[in-house]
Amino acid sequence: MTIVVPFPSLGLEAAGSRQQSTPEADHKPSPNLQKQYIRASNSDIGGPVNLDTLKLYCDVVRLRSVSRGAAANKVSQSAASQSIQQLEAELDLPLLDRSRRPLQATEEGRTFFEACRTLLQGFEKARAELSVVKQRVEGTVRVAAIYSVGLHDMSRHMQPFMAAYPHARVLLECLHPHKVVDAVLNDEADLGVLSYPAATRALDVLPLRSEPMVLVAHPTHRLARRRSLVAADLTGEKFVAFDHDLAIRKAIDRALKQHGVKVEVVMEFDNVETIKQAIGINAGLSVLPRPAILKELGMRTVVALPLSFPGLVRPIGIIHRRGRRMTPAVARFAEQLQKPDESAE
Incomplete structure (x- = not known):
C-alpha cells in the first residue's frame, strides 16, 4: 500500500528559480512544491521513496558519512548512495555537498533533514501510541x-x-x-x-x-x-x-x-x-x-x-x-x- 505523506513547506527552490507571485501562480503549485509530497511505501531501500530511505538520509546527515549511515541501516554503501541520489532526483535538489569532507548537507538538504526528522519522530510516536492501545487491558x-x-x-x-x-x-x-x-x-x-x-x-x-x-x-x-x-x-x-x-x-x-x-x-x-x-x-x-x-x-x-x-x-x-x-x-x-x-x- 502506498501512503502519500505531505511534508511541511520546506521552502526549497533551486537558485535562480524564484518567480514573482501572481494570482495564477498562487493557485498552481510549483513543481518543487508538488515534490514535497513524498511517497512512503513498504518497499525496500532503493525503490520508491519510503520511510527507510528517509531514515537513511537522516543518518547520513547526522553521521556526516554515507558509509557510516549505510552501516547504521544495515545496507551497502553503494545501495545507500543510490537511494540518496534517487531522493535528490525525486526532489530535483542537491541534498548533500559531496565536495566537502566530512560530508555536509546543503542548505536545502539541512531543511529537508529537519522535516524528515520531524516526520520520523511523529511516526515512531504514533506507532508507540498504537502499541499502547493494542496492549490496553479492556x-x-x-x-x-x-x-x-x-x-x-x-x-x-x-x-x-x-x-x-x-x-x-x-x-x-x-x-x-x-x-x-x-x-x-x-x-x-x-x-x-x-x-x-x-x-x-x-x-x-x-x-x-x-x-x-x-x-x-x-x-x-x-x-x-x-x-x-x-x-x-x-x-x-x-x-x-x-x-x-x-x-x-x-x-x-x-x-x-x-x-x-x-x-x-x-x-x-x-x-x-x-x-x-x-x-x-x-x-x-x-x-x-x-x-x-x-x-x-x-x-x-x-x-x-x-x-x-x-x-x-x-x-x-x-x-x-x-x-x-x-x-x-x-x-x-x-x-x-x-x-x-x-x-x-
Missing part, C-alpha cells in the same frame, strides 16, 4: 467454571483484577464440567476453569493447583469424634458420591479400592454444593476437596475426619482454545488466576 473476559471453583474461588481473583483494570470486566458462568469444555470449544467462553483438565487437539491447559481431598462427615456422625481412623473403619458406611461420569468420582473410587474400602453409595450428585447439603443432613460420608469446605469447617457444619488418602488430590486448571491468541484482558486474567492463594497458606 473489554470482557468470559469465564466458565465448575461450581465449586466459581462459587468459592473466583471472587478473590475477580475483585483485584477489576480494581487493577477498571476498563475490563469478568463475566462468570458456573457450569457442569463437560459444559465448561463445550463453552470454550464453542467460543462461548474465553477461559474455562475446571478439575481434571485434559489437553486435546483443540484445547490447551494451564495448570493452577492440586487440592487435597479429605474425608468429610456431619459433626454428629458416629466417626466424627474418633481421633484416628483406618480405612477398614469406612467399610459399609453410607457414602454420598459424585456422579459416575465425573473424573473426580473415578479418582475417589480408585483410592477407596486401593485401600480395600467398600462403601454403600446412597446418593450421587454432580457438584460439591449439593453433596455438602447431603452431609449437612447426615446422609453419609463423602470425600471432598478441602478448599471447597473451608467455610463449613469454620462454621462446624461439617468435620474433616482423621483419615487421609495419600496421592488423592483434585487438580485444577485453565483450558483455552489452542492456537487462539488471548486478548490482553484475557491474558491478564489468566495470570491473575495463577497467583497463589496466600490466605490459604
